[in-house]
Amino acid sequence: MDAADTTVLLDRVRGTVDEPRRGVAEVDSGRAAPHRGNRLVRRAGLLGLLMPREFGGAEVSFLDRTKVLETLATGDGATALGLATHYTAIGSLCETGVSELPAAAVRFRTWLFREVVEHGRMLTSATTQTGTGTGLRDIHAT
Incomplete structure (x- = not known):
């Protein structure tokens, strides 16, 4: 992706963040469902950014992905975190490109x-460590 493409992409993301920015207080207080941000991310076409072009993605660089998440976070940190989790869940497959x-x-x-391109599916993943379940207590590096 060249600089001009990155500029267009970030402009699209900036246009996306205005709506969640207005609704963050309602979501944080429990008066509104948190799903609005995910719907906006889908509409903005951000779910397939990491995917190879051959599969309908944009194949953006790690730097451009980071810029997208940073820009999105200015409007709604939770939506940016959800999108980052999605990118993490599909990232290793995206890196395979069209490898055999x-x-x-x-x-x-x-x-x-x-599922991502045609149905707008947003993915996540869960990790665990032997003996700790999915909780965050007592986790250690081995």
């Missing part, structure tokens, strides 16, 4: 990318 993979992996990658 085992047939099952190719089918999974194709299915997942279709």
Whole structure:
């Protein structure tokens, strides 16, 4: 993505952040559902930014992804965090590009990318560590 494309992308993100910025207080107070930000991210076409072009993505760089998240966070930090989690969940598959993979992996990658591009699915992941479950207490590096 060249500088001009990045500018257009960030302008699109800036246009997206105005609406969640106005609704953050309602979401934070529990008066509104938090899903509005995710719908805006879908409408702005941000879910497939990391994905290879061959799969309908924009194949943006890590730097451009970071700029998108930073810009989005100026309007709604929670929505930016959700999008960052989505990027983390699909990131390793995005890095495979169109690399040759085992047939099952190719089918999974194709299915997942279709879910994102065609159905606007936003993904997340959960991690755990042996003996701690999914809680955040007693986690350590090994």
